[in-house]
Amino acid sequence: MSKIHVTTTINGDESEFLCTPGETLLDALRNRLGLTGSKEGCGSGDCGACTVVMDGQMVCSCLVLAAEAQGTTIDTVEGVAEGSELHPVQQKFLERGALQCGFCTPGFIVASKALLDHNPDPSETEIRYWLAGNLCRCTGYDKIVRAVQDAAAELRQERTPA
Amino acid sequence: MNAPESKRAFRYVGTRPVRPDGVEKVTGKAIYGPDYQAANMLHGAILRSPHAHARVRSIDTKKAEALTGVKAVVTGADFPTTEHIIMAVGESSSDLVHLSRNCMAQDKVLYDGHAVAAVAATSDEIAREALDLIEVDYEVLPHVLGIEEALADDAPVLHDDVFTKGVNPTPDKPSNAAMRVEMGKGDPEKAMADADVTVSGRYTCEAVHQGYIEPHACVSAWDSDGQVRIWASSQGHFAVRSLTAKILLISEADIRVTPLEIGGGFGGKTTIYLEPVATLLSKKSGRPVRLAMSRAEVFRASGPAPGAVIDITMGANKDGMITAVDMEFKYHAGAYPAITAHSGASSALSHYTIENSRVIGWEVLCNRPGTKAYRAPGAPQSIYAVECALDEIAEKLGMDKIEIRLKNAARPGDPNIMGIPQGEIGYVECLEAARDHPHWSAPLGPNQGRGIAGGAWGNYGGPSTAQVSIAEDGTVLVTTGSPDIGGSRAAMAMMAAETLQVPYEKVRVAIADTSSIGYSMVTGGSRTTFATGLAVTNASNEIIENLKGRAANIWEVNASEVAWGEEGAVCLAEGKTDETMSLAALAARTTFMVGAIGAESSVNPGGFLPGVGVHICDTEVDPETGHAKVVRYTAIQDVGQPIHPDYVEGQMQGGAVQGIGWALNEAYLYNDKGCLDNPGFLDYRMPVASDVPMIDTVMVEKFNPGHPYGIKGVGEVPIVPPLGAVACSVSEAAGVRMRDLPLTPDRVHEAMHPDD
The missing domain is CATH 1.10.150.120 ([2Fe-2S]-binding domain)
Incomplete structure (x- = not known):
């Protein structure tokens, strides 16, 4: 299956990954970028354990396709603290x-x-x-x-x- | 309103420091079950039965095996034949054959979602594609879901080798009645006939899921020399080891289970589902294999708490003394025999002194997932009926609902239903705290009702191992075999700090794998802070004795002439009373002089005491829709000495809200084919933040004399009172007695408007 190349900004850093067309943003964050702070509790947008902020909007990353992240700015739990200073x-x-x-x-x-x-x-x-x-x-x-x-x-x- | 901080002379016990594993959990760094990755890992997936009850005629895996990227396929035929031996599973026990067949069906599937085959492939997508290529030939059999239906003469029978236990003589015909228990004392029939007032009713509640947010997940790696490594989140990695070893006929020393952080369990993660399957996939493929459940798999195939049908008759004299109770309850066992009825029966009346009683409990098999422990397993259901019946008696007599409970409350020394005297339980103190709480006397608004209910749970001790060692700079390392499911690392560090008299921040806690520390029973049964905490305290005390000996050698005095305090070793010998030696100074000598400082303690303590609680609930019912909302809630509990009060209150609040969910919202919806129609959080409706108010807590601190820090287990009791408290509250608000949970809007509306 051919993969899609996605360029995005995650927690302030430019980031790129390859994903399949049906892959969720949550799976890309966890499995391709190693950002396992976002959790999968349901995979259907009901539990909020995968919540991230995408272009200023709070979303369940399990309901967003990874390919939709192209050109967006995403903030995950890993980016909430400023360096070692907790929010x-x-x-x-x-x-x-x-x-x-x-x-x-x-x-x-x-x-x-x-x-x-x-x-x-x-x-x-x-x-x-x-x-x-x-x-x-x-x-x-x-x-x-x-x-x-x-x-x-x-x-x-x-x-x-x- | 919280009770004031502990007035006992403790420095750390009873305070609220930040937990040692907190930062990694608020920053997303902690590694939970589904987060772990091994190098060169394969991705597994499980094919599950679409039928509630069927014979598996054949499974053809050839096409799946031929798919590029598939490295292994496993079916029930790959599981070794095991013997019918009873294995401890958390606080409960199960037949090894049933445990094995629950991991992977062999001849029959017994519920929608029962595993029939598994695949390991180079990607998750390929593994799922391969599942579609597996051909299973099913002979669909009639199924049965309900308790009464499963007991009918013509009901489909799940197991041809289950004959009702606890019936004399044992029946010669297999049936779905897996077990009967009976407990009681006195002459309930005569006492009931003599009673001034009696009430009778049938109460029901549904099976509910534990609802942990982290789905089950593990990685297993089998090496060609027969050694296995497993990384899993569970309530007890020693249980994962022993159950996997017994099912796969591997020696326990050859399995090393590393505990990952666990995302909730509530009893539901005291067993195994995936580990033997992942291990067989790894054996076949030669690579580490991950298996992880989806939420739908969690709902379809992991353990709920049993639903129940409970018939109760209660009699009292006109002063409100309960003179007789006669109750018979039937619990869902699910697909395999369970023993929850036993604790349901022993708990039912344990917080009251009732001279004449008969409690009969049944375990009933049906085509649902096998039931598993869920916080005080068996107690919420039976006590729900007892508390509601008591409420009805109080109403009939026009008596205050706290007064009637005080009149009948079990006090220390009173015998329980099995004749064993109760220890230092604080039920009376809890009831008095409820009576004195402003909630109890606050006015109610329109369409509101107030319910109150008590509850108890026996708690447990059980085996635990802990090591304490002193690093070369004098800081302290505590290692246990007890997974931290809700802040227990903090409690362990606090008890070590208190005992060793060192600052809390100098103590760090690790949870070791099964090859690195001695056996510890599951984190469950409200036992970890009590039993593992005792092991930590004992090991700390042993270290103090060792350190005193070291100081005595240096000072050339007897060890009995050395004391231990905040400053470290203190010399008491005449002429040397100015001498002190800090822990850091003693520890600094480790490297060159006298060797490592450490101690291990393995305990299996008695001395645990039952937990008791009283909950007050206000609900408001919308007469137009029947929707009931909890508007005020207070949980009162005898917690012994709280070690870390935040996490004690947290247990009380979390358990209360789980109970509110059980009472108001949660239920499985099976269709006429016996398949689960709501295997997700949208339609299996657990309480969300906007459904509940603040949960006020009152910790009644009745010290446990059987523990150095006075601990009583606190985790399970809080789910016991809510069913009765909510049901009585809604009944008052709706103006009609509600006996069937959950109290969904349609049920409440129908009860309020029977003529519509």
Whole structure:
């Protein structure tokens, strides 16, 4: 089967790969680029463990064809921290114990960061509905929602000049 | 509202530090089951039965084998013949032959999704293409899915060699009734006849999946000398080793299983599905082989918790004392015999003192995947019926629902249904905490109802091994054989830090492969923090004794004249009381002077205590649609001494929400052919963030005297009370008693509007 050549920007770096026509972006990220932080929980867009941001839009990478990534900019969980400095969302997930097994965590981190990029002061209800596309079976969501609230507060403080 | 931090004089135990494996998990670096790759690895895929029940007449794999890129094909014929021996599987047990045939069908397929053949190829696409080329000739047989249907005289019988266990004499005709258990005491018939008030009802709940987000996955590599390496995510890699070894007739020392990070299990990953298949594919191809399930495969072919039909009659005197319980429940076993009915029966009444009781449980075979452990296996179903019946009694008597529970609550020293006295359980304290919680007295809004339910689970100890060693700079390495499924590395590090009196950050925790540490039972049964934590504590204490001896040698005093504290070794000998030697200074002598500092502890502790909890649930029902939404929820639990309270609360919150899903949404939908119509997260609806409120927690800290840090298992109890709490809450909100779970909008609507 002939392969498609794709050039894209991933976490700020120019990146290229070959993929089959039916291959998902998630499979290309995981199997061709070694970016296994994005997880496959369902392969049908229902669990959000594979969430990435593509040209500023949050997507389930299992529902995007790898070939569609041509010319786009993609941010994955591997790009959320700046070098070795954790993003406040990541730091608050740790401080709040907002993960147990951690398998859904990359998707939640990407989705939560996308929420706060878009809405710096979300209500609890807004957080819950924004994250309704991400399944977590371990935590019951309580500590996740609190971690996002904490991260939002910290980011607002950072943005406010002293 | 959380209980205040521990008031005991602990430095680390009871605090909330960041877990040692946290950063790799929030940055996407942690390697889970489906992430692992071996060099030169092949990709496997499994062909699964499209029929619920069929005889496999023949399998033709020639075309698949001829496809370019296919390196191996395996069917049931490649599995060695094994004997009918009972193997421990997590907290449960299974017949080895059934375990083997569940990995790959031999003569019959017993459920939609049962594995019949597997392929390994150079790519995933080729492997899947090859599956389409395998020709299986099935003789489709009648199937049966429901509990009552499976017990009917004319029901299709799944196994011709299963004769009801627990019935005397053993029947001479095979049937789907795999097992019967009966427990009880006193004279329930007489007590029921004498009761001032009785209630009776039939309660049902559906089979539900554990719903871990990580599908099963493994890589296996068989070498020509017969040694096998397996990388897998599971709740117990020693179980993966022993089950794979027994099924494939390999010695256990020849299998080395490396635990990968595990993406949830809840009991469902205490067994094996893929590892023997991947190992046979690797043996045939000579290359490492990966097998990974899709979500549909997880739903179709991995273990649910049993659904249940429960008939209960409860009698009480007019003061609210429960005088008699007579209950009979029937659980789905699925395709193979299970023993969940046993724990269902022993748990059912364990949190109450009831003089006269009879509890009968059945395991019923049907054409669904074999049931597996799911958090307190067997307890949520039977206790759901008990708590709802108690609710009905309270209503009949006009009694407060906490008062009636307090009146009947089991207290330390009270005998359980098997006559064994209860240990230091805190059910009364939990009920009092519920009564005192602002939730219990808060006003309800329109169309809202409040439910309360208790629950218990026996918990477990079990074998664990831990090693503790001191690096040359005095930092501490803890190694266990217990996979970390929800933060247990943090708890291990905290107990080592507390015992050795070193800073938490100086302790790092690793989970070793099966060839690198002694046997440890699965992470399950609420046992890891308790039992593996005891092994870590024991090994740490042994190190302290060793270090005291080293310091004594240096100071030329007796070891009994050396104490251990935050500063390290402290000399107590007369004239030398100024002498101290830090752990770092003692460790620095490792290289040249006195050798390595380390200790190993293997334990199989008793001293574990049951967990008990009480949940309060408010729901609001939309009278137009019948949709019930949880609007407030409080989980109260006797947790003993919490080591890391965040992860204790996390167990309570996660278990509560799983229970809410069981009560409101989750169910398998089988079509008339016996095939699963909802093998995905869209139609198998687990709770999402917008479905639930914050889950308030109250940790009742009743120290376990049988453990150095007072630990009680906490992981399983939280799924026990929600079924009753939610059902009673919806019943109150809807104004009609709801006895069949899940409480889907159509059911609730129909109950509210019976004349529509």
